[in-house]
Amino acid sequence: xxxxxxxxxFPFDRLVKSVDDAxxxxxxxxxxxxxxxxxxxxxxxxxxxCSLENHLFDKRLREASSVISHAGIGTISKxxxxxxxxxxxxxxxxYGEVVNDHQVAVAKRFEKLAYVxxxxxxxxxxxxxxxxxxxxxxxxxxxxxxxAVRIARFLSGLTAEGEKA
Numbered sequence: 773x774x775x776x777x778x779x780x781x782f783p784f785d786r787l788v789k790s791v792d793d794a795x796x797x798x799x800x801x802x803x804x805x806x807x808x809x810x811x812x813x814x815x816x817x818x819x820x821x822c823s824l825e826n827h828l829f830d831k832r833l834r835e836a837s838s839v840i841s842h843a844g845i846g847t848i849s850k851x852x853x854x855x856x857x858x859x860x861x862x863x864x865x866x867y868g869e870v871v872n873d874h875q876v877a878v879a880k881r882f883e884k885l886a887y888v889x890x891x892x893x894x895x896x897x898x899x900x901x902x903x904x905x906x907x908x909x910x911x912x913x914x915x916x917x918x919x920a921v922r923i924a925r926f927l928s929g930l931t932a933e934g935e936k937a
Contacts, residue, residue, distance in 0.1 A: 774904075775836035776806035779844045780823055783811035784869060786894065787861045791840060792817050794898045802905075804840075805832060838904050843875035843890070848882060857907040859889045859900050886910040 776791055778784035788808050794800060795817040804818035807829065814820070824832065833839065834854055841847045843862035851858040860882075862875035876892070883890045887909050891900040 773803045773805055773832075773836055774838050774840060775832045776804055776808075776818070776820075776840040777829070777833075777847055778807065778809050778811070778842050779847060780807075780809060782863070782869070783809040783813075784842050784861075784863060785811055785813040786867060786869065787840070787842060788815055788820070789813050790861070790891075790894045790897045791815070791901070794901050798898055798901070800901065802837070805836075807832070838907070840901075840904070843879040843882075843888075845878055848878070848888065852887060852909070852912050855909070855911070857889075857904055857909055858887070859891060859904045859907075861891045861897065885912075887912060 776788070778787060788806060788811055791804065791806075792815040795804065806815060806818055806820035807824050808815070808820045808822065810822055811820075830850075833850055833856065836856055838857040838859070839847070839851045840859045840861075841851070843860040848858065848860065860879050862873070862879040863869035864876065865871065865873050879888065879890045879892070882888045889900050889903055889907055891897045
């Protein structure tokens with residue numbers, strides 16, 4: 773089962789409709805279950821609910837063979853924690869889906885590290901769905917020293933600014 777989730781804050785009709793259309797036109801046969809938020813679009817080819825309680829969301833995520841999602845950091849982190857292949861489509865400012873393109877930046881970064889597949893536009897989705905079947909994400913390696921160095925630099929910057937004032 774593929775778990776499609778759009779998060780809980782906003783609907784993401786463009787993603788839900790794109791997946792539904794891709795299933796229509798490709799003969800895609802794997803079961804899809806979706807959490808679609810307060811969406812005005814109702815999929816024809818898979819079961820969908822507005823929201824799931826946290827424990828049910830985690831259960832669906834754990835049981836999924838792969839995940840399709842917006843490029844929200846929470847969903848990406850959870851999918852990586854459960855080592856699930858993940859296809860993301862970032863919400864876009866130009867479509868009125870978010871106030872800025874932070875999800876595009878997140879998607880590019882995680883794509884560069886080979887943690888996720890990304891469909892930036894609807895036209896890319898069918899091919900990426902096909903690739904999702906065999907996609908093996910790179911495992912994330914914790915880098916506590918790199919984090920510590922970044923925090924130290926940040927704190928040093930605050931100290932230096934305080935001394936100037």
